[in-house]
Amino acid sequence: MKIALLGYGKMGKTIEAIALERGHTIVLKTSKTVNQAIKNADVAIDFSIPGAAVNNITHCINHNIPVIYGTTGWLDQYDRMVQLCHEKQGAFIYASNFSLGVNIFFQLNKSLAKMMATLKDYAVSLEEIHHTQKLDAPSGTAISLANDIIKNHDSYNHWALDQNQEKTIPITAKRIENVAGTHTVTYTSEVDTLEIKHTAHSRQGFALGAVVAAEWLHGKVGVFTMKDVLNIG
Numbered sequence: 575m576k577i578a579l580l581g582y583g584k585m586g587k588t589i590e591a592i593a594l595e596r597g598h599t600i601v602l603k604t605s606k607t608v609n610q611a612i613k614n615a616d617v618a619i620d621f622s623i624p625g626a627a628v629n630n631i632t633h634c635i636n637h638n639i640p641v642i643y644g645t646t647g648w649l650d651q652y653d654r655m656v657q658l659c660h661e662k663q664g665a666f667i668y669a670s671n672f673s674l675g676v677n678i679f680f681q682l683n684k685s686l687a688k689m690m691a692t693l694k695d696y697a698v699s700l701e702e703i704h705h706t707q708k709l710d711a712p713s714g715t716a717i718s719l720a721n722d723i724i725k726n727h728d729s730y731n732h733w734a735l736d737q738n739q740e741k742t743i744p745i746t747a748k749r750i751e752n753v754a755g756t757h758t759v760t761y762t763s764e765v766d767t768l769e770i771k772h773t774a775h776s777r778q779g780f781a782l783g784a785v786v787a788a789e790w791l792h793g794k795v796g797v798f799t800m801k802d803v804l805n806i807g
């Protein structure tokens with residue numbers, strides 16, 4: 575496949591290496607606003623900045639280029655982009671986390687939330703740890719985990735960063751040099767604590783997942799998720 579990389583930073587470079595290993599060609603790599611050169615691509619993979627989301631996704635969909643979207647911190651515009659994709663019969667996948675491990679962790683989190691919903695003595699909290707260059711907090715993955723708990727546990731209807739309020743899942747975001755991404759979901763009662771945790775050892779898992787998603791999306795029309803790509807859940 576001919577791939578356009580929108581955002582050529584830490585993730586863009588990791589994706590390039592994996593895409594080349596898997597026999598793909600990189601026809602565009604840019605850290606600037608998307609331009610006409612994208613029209614040669616079979617698929618675009620975007621790991622850039624939240625402020626570029628609407629422009630980059632719109633540009634790709636208007637040029638009939640399927641989009642794999644990994645940038646986090648822009649979800650207030652998600653429904654608008656989904657609508658555009660349907661209107662133009664484009665192809666689009668957003669995932670807060672493309673790694674296989676985290677997508678299995680998402681399923682565990684949902685099952686655990688269903689089980690814990692009847693055990694009212696336990697309070698849930700989330701912690702995410704990332705490298706110090708990360709622009710957004712909480713992480714997109716932590717937001718996905720929190721939203722999945724809210725859907726499956728009737729004691730919660732909001733999440734909030736560093737706040738303990740009624741019916742609200744508190745999220746703590748820590749920034750430590752060189753941490754690729756660690757997420758922990760904790761249920762605590764007076765008598766014990768139950769935790770599930772995912773630790774990324776590098777960016778390889780995210781990058782491989784994004785390339786696998788691009789291979790899967792090529793030739794399809796519609797809005798999909800990693801659950802469709804990995805056929806889980």
Ligand SMILES: NC(=O)C1=CN([C@@H]2O[C@H](COP(=O)(O)OP(=O)(O)OC[C@H]3O[C@@H](n4cnc5c(N)ncnc54)[C@H](OP(=O)(O)O)[C@@H]3O)[C@@H](O)[C@H]2O)C=CC1
Pocket residue numbers: 580581582583584585586604605606607608621622623624626630643644645646647669670671672673780
């Ligand atoms: N979904 C997932 O699985 C994962 C998601 N992410 C997310 O991906 C994003 C990027 O992460 P990371 O690679 O670590 O960040 P980096 O800061 O290393 O890279 C971002 C790149 O985007 C460039 N850029 C800035 N403006 C634009 C624009 N308008 N169009 C295209 N590129 C632009 C930046 O250029 P310059 O430096 O010149 O400003 C930079 O090269 C983040 O939102 C992060 O949360 C990260 C890992 C996994």
Ligand SMILES: O=C(O)C1=N[C@H](C(=O)O)C[C@H](O)C1
Pocket residue numbers: 646670671704705708712713714715716754755756780
């Ligand atoms: O910025 C990162 O690095 C990461 N961002 C994603 C997120 O916000 O959840 C995914 C992963 O945790 C790494």
